[in-house]
Amino acid sequence: MTGTATSRPVGREPYRVTLGRLQAAQKQAARSAPAYSRFVNRRLGRHLAAWAYGARLTPDQVTGLSALATFTGVALLAVLQPGVVQALAVTACLVLGYALDSADGQLARLTGTGSSAGEWLDHVVDAVKIVTLPVALLVGMHLHGWADPAWSAVPLLHVVAGSVLFFAMILTEQLRRAHGVRSTAAQGGRAPWLRSLLVVPTDYGVLCLSFLLLAVPDAFLVVYAVLVACTALFTAAAAVKWYGEMRTLSRNADV
Structure with missing residues (x-):
């Protein structure tokens, strides 16, 4: 969360005014941003950031609220039986947590209070x-016995693919910065609709919405398996691309 806007005291102002200033203060979305994250979650986050600004919350406090909502959903995923109640509760918590995850950065840029500590958190x-x-999904599946043990391979693959993708993405951005290469979010241009739609299965927001299908567990397992498979394939393809990019940066640095 790095702030670029001029810092100004937090005060009471019309909600619409805050929304307008938030929109003007935001950085461009990455060209590779999936459709939900780019067009839905950022907008939800903007409204929550405007609320947080009026409530005089700090970006780190908004991050804390995001964690609270997200990990409440994670806990409910493990302890509740699949059904309508679990589906609605888990999805609501995860969607809110994701929107707040966008709101903290937007608030930081609006107030000029972004920091390395905030980005780290x-x-x-x-x-x-x-x-x-x-892991919580896997625990719930075994605790309540609502899925065949063979399905355990899917959340286990998800742990590996999700962790590797997140780490590789963050490391790639840091190495780009070290070599003076602008991030994909700073390279300008609009994200092509086709690209945004093609990467939708890897979108965390779509994963959050998929938990609505816990009301029909068999349907959820199929959809979840497809999303995880797409994420794993995307991770493998991205890793090859990023490794090649790092090799090029290394060669150029040696010239």
């Missing part, structure tokens, strides 16, 4: 949820 919370979400 945000990424650590993300790293924890990436691991605990499929």
